[in-house]
Each structure stands twice: as structure tokens, then as C-alpha cells.
Amino acid sequence: xxxNIEHSxxxxxxxxxxxxxxCLWVLLLLFLLPLFILESVVAAxxxxxxLAYVAEDGGMWQLYLSDSRDGRKQQVTKSxxxxxxxxxxxxxxxxxxxxxxxxxxxxxxxxxxVEIPVPTIQNSEPTWSTDGxxxxxxxxxxxxxxxxxxxxxxxxxxNAFGRADKINIPSGLVxxxxxxxxxxxxxxxxxxxxxxxxxxxxxxxxxxGVEKILIADGFDNIHPAWSPDGKVLAYASNRQGNxxxxxxxxxxxxxxxxTSDPSMDQYPTWSPDGSTIAFSSSRSGSSQVWxxxxxxxxxxxxxxxxxxxxxxxxxxxxx
Numbered sequence: 555x556x557x558n559i560e561h562s563x564x565x566x567x568x569x570x571x572x573x574x575x576x577c578l579w580v581l582l583l584l585f586l587l588p589l590f591i592l593e594s595v596v597a598a599x600x601x602x603x604x605l606a607y608v609a610e611d612g613g614m615w616q617l618y619l620s621d622s623r624d625g626r627k628q629q630v631t632k633s634x635x636x637x638x639x640x641x642x643x644x645x646x647x648x649x650x651x652x653x654x655x656x657x658x659x660x661x662x663x664x665x666x667x668v669e670i671p672v673p674t675i676q677n678s679e680p681t682w683s684t685d686g687x688x689x690x691x692x693x694x695x696x697x698x699x700x701x702x703x704x705x706x707x708x709x710x711x712x713n714a715f716g717r718a719d720k721i722n723i724p725s726g727l728v729x730x731x732x733x734x735x736x737x738x739x740x741x742x743x744x745x746x747x748x749x750x751x752x753x754x755x756x757x758x759x760x761x762x763g764v765e766k767i768l769i770a771d772g773f774d775n776i777h778p779a780w781s782p783d784g785k786v787l788a789y790a791s792n793r794q795g796n797x798x799x800x801x802x803x804x805x806x807x808x809x810x811x812x813t814s815d816p817s818m819d820q821y822p823t824w825s826p827d828g829s830t831i832a833f834s835s836s837r838s839g840s841s842q843v844w845x846x847x848x849x850x851x852x853x854x855x856x857x858x859x860x861x862x863x864x865x866x867x868x869x870x871x872x873x
Contacts, residue, residue: 603628605832606640606649607843607866609859617651617661618863622825622832622845625856630661639679642869644686648713649867652678658691660713672707672718683733686711690721690731690738700727700743700751704758723758724765734780736760739768739787741776755789769802777821781828782870788812788822788831799833799846812846813853819844826870832856834864 603619603626610616611629615636620627631637636654643649648662656676661667674693681690688706695701704723708716727743739757754770755778769775773793780787787802794811799819801810813819817837824831828848835844843857843866857863 604826604869605843605856605866606642606869607857607863608637608640608651609857609863610861611859615654615864617649618857618859619663620843620857622830622856622868625858627858630663631667639865641681641867643682644684645711646869650680650682650689652680652691656694658689660709662713668713670707671715672705674703674705674718677705679730681731681733681738684735688716690733692729692731692740697727700745701725702727702729704728704731704738704740721758722763728756729753730777732778732780734784739778739780741778744770755787768804775800779822779824781824782826783828786828788824790820790822790833799831801848812848812851821865823866823868824870825868832866832868834866 603621605620605622607618607620608615609618614633615638616633617630617637617640618627619630633653637651638654640649640651648660650658650660650670652658656678658670658672658677658680659667660670670689676694677691678694679692683690688708690704690706693703693705695703704721705718706721707718721738728740731738731740737757737759739755741753742756743751743753745751752772753774753776755768755775756765757768758765768787769789771793773791775789775791778787778789785803785805787804789800789802790797791800796816797818797820798814799812799822801812812831815835815837817835819833819835821834822831823833830845830847832843832845834841838855841862841864842855842859843863844853845856846853857866
């Protein structure tokens with residue numbers, strides 16, 4: 555019997571190569587599968603958090619996620635500069651925040667943050683539009699001269715950024731915008747002859763381009779935040795001496811004082827069902843995040859930064 559040695563060797567080599575490729579695929583899967591599982595577990599873990607805020611860690615204010623029910627928290631960033639004003643996207647899968655140096659960043663909660671390309675400087679206080687199509691923010695062009703600008707930058711569902719445009723509003727110093735449908739509400743600083751300045755709450759309508767004063771009572775009214783149904787505005791006011799959280803029912807024009815602690819209460823944000831408000835308070839000795847039931851006024855601390863926590867923002871759809 556004639557044996558074709560060359561042919562047999564070729565078959566053997568092909569079989570050996572096939573086995574090697576198979577082994578490499580198995581090794582690759584064994585390497586990637588734990589990473590995929592770990593990434594899925596991390597994503598699932600992050601999805602269990604419903605509150606974002608900044609807390610001081612190692613001398614810097616970092617981004618944290620927290621469970622508002624049990625106080626569990628997880629640090630998201632290790633930034634070399636202070637972070638501030640985190641705000642959840644309406645879809646709940648990413649967060650935008652500002653830095654002390656005036657930059658804006660988007661964190662998709664995947665371990666990576668990307669800087670938002672905008673032409674302005676000293677940017678702060680970002681907020682998402684209700685439909686998630688743009689991010690509004692404040693550019694402090696000349697804060698000592700009582701001047702700032704309101705801008706917006708487009709963004710897609712895949713976090714691709716569009717053009718940044720200035721929103722035309724009357725000149726002056728405006729702070730802390732809050733979007734609701736086709737409007738943006740913000741605080742406006744007004745000069746009052748020799749007695750100094752006060753802050754009123756105003757709203758700009760995109761359809762008409764008209765600014766309307768909502769709250770102007772001779773006191774400082776800041777940090778506006780609309781309830782999920784858009785009927786009640788939460789804000790901080792010093793109309794009773796120190797800053798407390800107040801509610802204003804626009805339709806009925808009713809004002810309700812929600813907190814009455816001698817400390818400083820600020821930065822309110824609504825829970826998805828509108829039953830609870832998280833806010834920053836110094837009632838425990840340093841600025842920390844608290845929550846209060848709107849119906850009962852029962853309050854408890856839910857943020858626990860070593861040297862403080864602040865700027866809470868609740869995660870809910872349609873924000």
C-alpha cells in the first residue's frame with residue numbers, strides 16, 4: 555500500500571492549526587467572559603442607585619451615586635479638581651457635571667468621562683431638557699459685574715454633542731437653570747438701590763421668547779426645581795431669615811414653607827413620584843444631603859460625606 559507522506563503531513567498540520575485556533579478562541583472567551591460579567595454587574599449595580607451628589611473625599615469634591623432609601627453610596631470619580639452640580643439625563647444612563655475650573659463633563663457611568671465641547675468659559679450648573687435633546691448651562695462671563703449667560707448644547711441619544719447656542723434672555727446675572735418642557739426657569743439677581751441685591755425667580759418661554767417673573771417678594775429666591783408634573787416649584791428662600799426650602803403651586807399661587815430649620819437648606823430636587831425632596835442642609839454641622847417627605851415634613855440624612863455632601867439630583871424619567 556502506497557502512503558502519501560506529504561499529503562498525510564498536510565492533513566496533520568491543518569488539524570493541528572484548527573485545534574490551536576479552537577484553543578485560542580476558548581482562552582479568549584475565558585478571558586473576556588469575566589470582564590463582560592463584571593461590566594454587567596457594575597452596570598446593574600449603578601442602575602440600583604437613584605441619587606447623585608458630590609461629596610468631599612481626600613480634599614476634593616467627587617461624584618457619588620446613592621440609594622436614597624438605605625443610604626448606600628458608591629464613588630464614581632477620582633478627579634484632581636472639585637466637581638459640582640451633577641444632573642441625571644432623562645434616560646437615567648449618564649450624568650453631566652461641572653468642574654471648579656469651569657468645564658462641563660458627561661459621565662456615561664462606564665468608567666469614562668468626556669469633556670463637553672463648548673465655546674464658553676466658566677461654565678456651571680448644567681441641567682437637561684425634558685426630552686434630553688440638549689443641556690442648558692450658565693456661563694459666568696463677568697460675575698463681579700453681575701453678568702452671566704444662558705447657553706444650551708445639543709446632544710443625541712448616543713451622547714454625540716451638537717452645536718452650542720446662546721439663549722437670548724435679558725442681560726444680567728442668572729443662576730441655576732431648571733428645564734421644564736419648552737421653558738427654562740432660573741434665578742435672576744436684581745440690584746436694589748443702596749440696599750444691595752436680591753434674587754428673583756424667572757422663566758423664559760422658548761415659543762414666545764418672553765421672560766416672566768415668577769417669584770419676586772423682596773427676598774433671595776434661588777435653586778428652582780419643578781415637580782415631575784410641572785405644577786409645583788421647589789426653591790430655597792431666605793424670606794424667614796435663613797434659607798429654607800419652599801414650595802410654590804403655580805396654578806393656585808400658594809406658597810408653602812417645607813423646612814424650618816435654623817440651618818442653611820438649599821438645592822432641592824424631586825423624587826420621581828413627587829412625594830419626597832432631597833436637598834443640601836447644614837443642620838448636622840456640615841453641608842450634607844437630606845430628604846424630606848412633602849406630605850409629613852419628616853426629614854432624615856441620606857448623604858454622608860466625610861467633610862460634607864451637596865448638590866443632590868434625583869434620577870427620574872421625563873426630567
